[in-house]
Amino acid sequence: MYESFYNLQGRPFQLTPDPRFYFSSRTHKKAMAYLSYGLNQGEGFIIVTGDIGTGKTTLVRHLFDTLDRNEFIAAMIVSTQLSAEDLLRSVVAAFGLDAQADDKGQLLSRLERHLREQYAMGRRALLVVDEAQNLSNAALEEMRMLSNFQEGDKALIQSFLVGQPEFRERIFAAPELEQLRQRVIATHHLEPMxxxxxxxxxxxxxxxxxxxxxxxxxxxxxxxxxxxxxxxxxxxxxxxxxxxxxxxxxxxxxxxxxxxxxxxxxxxxxxRPVQAVSSARPVQSQIPPPVNxxxxxxxxxxxxxxxxxxxxxxxxxxxENMMKSQDETLQKLTSIMAQLAAGGSKGDDS
Missing domain, CATH: 1.10.8.60 (Helicase, Ruva Protein; domain 3)
Structure with a gap:
């Protein structure tokens, strides 16, 4: 609606994360520096945290847009409450592989074979887990085990974990995550602009x-x-x-x-909650005075x-969805009216 009034070609402030709108604020620039550092290291875990709405997902999608697809294969999963095996299935599927298998060993074998094939072609594997605060400690341990896939002294897969502040606190507090902590090579917390x-x-x-x-x-x-x-x-x-x-x-x-x-x-x-208007009262009595x-x-x-x-x-x-739907409906109605008008004109001419 406002797009036409202001002659805009789209909605500049949509809530859906869109890497096209990525803005390199100081804190996001620093986060990208850490992510780039991690890519250059080619191993271990990078942890990026931030409060709700600070642009974590947009940052990750911007990173994906900057990757050279001849050098990297990248996959992202958005974590929910996954068990360790469900996480493994999600990782396998995220890399475009068949996640159906009779047991965990088949899934691991399938993923490892794929990573080795990609490495032989000169591509490194990057896995990004968004909303990582939802991962259980068992699932995080499963991710650590994936980091054991190696070709010589080179890791076959590298992981970036992106989550809310409590995730970082848990990583550095839980005794059972000590081995994972030792593989964290950098962390960054996104601050507000x-x-x-x-x-x-x-x-x-x-x-x-x-x-x-x-x-x-x-x-x-x-x-x-x-x-x-x-x-x-x-x-x-x-x-x-x-x-x-x-x-x-x-x-x-x-x-x-x-x-x-x-x-x-x-x-x-x-x-504010809307109170129902009693049928015994005149509607006018419900109209609030003008607001100064x-x-x-x-x-x-x-x-x-x-x-x-x-x-x-x-x-x-x-x-926003309602407005978009209404705009589409109006466009269809306008098209139908134009067709009817054109048909009427032809009838008049005849």
Whole structure:
């Protein structure tokens, strides 16, 4: 909806991780340096952690886009509560192999044979596990065992483990993971974006969808966005997407701090429970008085209406899907109307 109003070629702040929109903030640049270091080492484990919404998955997908496919075969699995054997099946499947087997030994043999074939062709294997905090200690031990696959003194597979902060704490605290700890060659924790990076982040995403300075974000708007989101990319995307929708509905071309506060207030209202209107009361009595936007207090996104930011993000996901569906429906209706009009014109001519 707002794309057409602002002449954009897509949605710049979508919540789905997309490597095209990767932004090299200081913390992401450092993480990429550690990942590159790990690739050069060609062995061991690299651990990258970060809070929810800090861009871990986008980072990993960006890494995949930069890999030379003549040098690497790469696979990624998103971890759920997997047993050690289920993890092994997931790894085998992620490398494009048949994960059906009568026993674990067959799976290991199949995977090892594949890795040796790739190594003989000059390709190294990289496995990335996202949401690694969901792995059990037994599954992590299974991953360590996979790192024993070697050709001479060269490891056949290298693993990057990406997860939330508690994963890093568990790795370095659990006695039974000592052998895995000894094979960790680098770790990095993704921090939120710094305030001075935010304007560049917003412009970077907008330009990727054809932005031509419409809308314009003022300096105080960028500052207010940062105050609300504290530099967490997913929160920034959630708020900025809603800001563009609000701007299009209100036909605003300059986004200032007042607009940001108005949108935050609206988002807070979205989270409040809706009370049913009694049939015994006139509907007019349920209409609230007009809201004076100038006097609205800034409402942090973390605790709007007692709901978590994840719930707001889920609501935004649903809203975006609804908008996309409505746009597609309108396009179909427009096409049908055009066909009917063309048919009517032919009938008139006859």
């Amino acid at each position: 710094e305030q001075e990076e935010l304007a560049y982040y917003i412009e970077h995403r907008l330009r990727l969808v054809g932005w031509d300075n419409d809308p314009c974000f003022t300096v105080d708007a960028v500052e207010e966005i940062y105050n609300q989101c504290q530099g967490v990319p997913r929160r920034l995307n959630t708020l900025c997407s809603r800001v563009l929708l609000y701007g299009a509905l209100e036909e605003i071309h300059e986004i200032d701090a007042d607009v940001i506060r108005a949108v935050v207030s609206d988002m807070a209202t979205d989270q 936007r100038q006097n609205d207090a800034t409402i942090p996104l973390e605790a709007s209406g007692g709901k978590s930011v994840e719930e707001m993000e889920n609501r935004m996901d649903k809203l």
